[in-house]
Amino acid sequence: MRHLTLALLLPLIFSSCATRLTEAEKEKLATAANESRKTGVCNIHHVRMNRELVPVEYVHLSLEYYSSAYSEARLREFPNSREYALSLQQSDEGKKVHIFVCPYCKRAEREWIQRHPNDEWGKTLGPKSQ
Numbered sequence: 674m675r676h677l678t679l680a681l682l683l684p685l686i687f688s689s690c691a692t693r694l695t696e697a698e699k700e701k702l703a704t705a706a707n708e709s710r711k712t713g714v715c716n717i718h719h720v721r722m723n724r725e726l727v728p729v730e731y732v733h734l735s736l737e738y739y740s741s742a743y744s745e746a747r748l749r750e751f752p753n754s755r756e757y758a759l760s761l762q763q764s765d766e767g768k769k770v771h772i773f774v775c776p777y778c779k780r781a782e783r784e785w786i787q788r789h790p791n792d793e794w795g796k797t798l799g800p801k802s803q
């Protein structure tokens with residue numbers, strides 16, 4: 674009986690490692706990331722981030738983005754990796770703004786993209802230069 678129970682539980686334990694974020698968890702992580710962009714302290718790595726002058730890029734993110742593996746990995750592992758700012762206003766394209774960039778997030782994103790080389794969102798929104 675004990676073996677049967679363990680056999681039933683193991684798949685649950687392993688599958689929980691790859692659990693998708695709930696909407697509430699996404700919201701919480703997104704709020705923490707937004708707050709970190711004001712304080713300059715990364716909400717994941719808890720280090721002071723570098724303030725950088727970066728270009729603004731106009732982007733239209735479809736709804737699929739928000740449920741993508743890249744989007745979830747970004748919230749969990751590298752929310753402050755971008756060396757450019759996203760804008761929904763096309764007229765902002767080409768402007769420059771100061772943002773906080775976390776060196777540990779940058780490394781975490783590069784590592785994630787190496788593990789997911791065919792991820793379209795990673796290719797589109799990931800680091801522009803290596």
Ligand SMILES: [Zn+2]
Binds near residue numbers: 775778
């Ligand atoms: Zn970080």
